[in-house]
Amino acid sequence: MQDTLDELAAWLDAPKYEVGVMLYEKHLGTGFLLAMLKKGPDDYNRQKLREALEAKHEQLSAEHQARQSAYPQPLVSSLEQAKRLMDERTILKERMRNQFNSGVTESEELKGWAFRILAIKDELDTIYGRRNFYDQHGYLPEVAAVDAELAPEELVTRRLTLRTYITRYSKKLRGALSEEQMQTYTQKLAQYQSELHTIEMQLDALTRIGST
Structure with a gap:
């Protein structure tokens, strides 16, 4: 949702x-207005386009604020820490800029x-990754045990396997289930989503290391 809001x-x-x-x-789909907008810009179409996107932004902002108010305390604390980290980063960048400007x-x-x-x-990246996970799934990812010795290609293979499992259990949960099955499949899905x-995150870190 945050990406859409920013966009x-x-x-x-x-x-x-x-x-x-x-x-x-x-973000709003098809319909008569889209067909009209695609005919090209004029004052009326520009106004309608802006009104539609403003309304969508306001709607998503309200939903985002409501969701943030329901964030669990560990996530709230992490996001507060993220603000402090960004302030620290800004200060460090300014110090570096001053050094460069002075010839060092x-x-x-x-x-x-x-x-x-x-x-x-x-x-x-870790903090906002957890926030995005919560926004998508409604719960924080568990700390999943992943073999630290796995090579990058093995991590990629495991990622593909987990995506298959997630698709499979998501489909299962859309079917007619007993209460016990619902609980089992929900737990399995949460486990696979957390591991994924x-x-x-590990693959992203490896990519960043490889690009430096």
């Missing part, structure tokens, strides 16, 4: 008609700041 907010700040029509189709381009202090900024990014989240 809509960016368009509302700098509206481009063609991009707006694509956003309308992506290499020093142990600069190196330490650079590594700390990278570490903060990893921490923020952990593996995807």
Whole structure:
């Protein structure tokens, strides 16, 4: 949801008609208004497009705020920590900029700041990854046990397997089930979703390491 909010907010700040029509189709679907918008820009269509995307942004903002108010305390604490981390990162970047402007381009202090900024990014990715997981599934991912010795290609294989399991159990839960089956399948699905989240975080970390 946050990505959609950011996308809509960016368009509302700098509206481009063609991009707006694509956003309308992506987030509001098809219908008479879309067909009319696709005929091209004029004052009426521009107004209708802006009204529609503003309304969608307001709707999603309200839903997002309502969801945030229901966040569990561990997630709230993590998000507060994320704000402090972003403040720290801003300060470190400003210090580095001041050093560069004064002609200092290499020093142990600069190196330490650079590594700390990278570490903060990893921490923020973890925090916001957990938030996104909660937004999608309605619960926080468990700390899934993943073999630390698995090679990247084995992690990719396991990810594909988990996606298959998640699809399978999601379909099972849409069927007619007893209360016991519902509980078992729900637990299995949560387990696989948590493990998938952990593996995807590991793969993201490996990708970042490989690109440095």
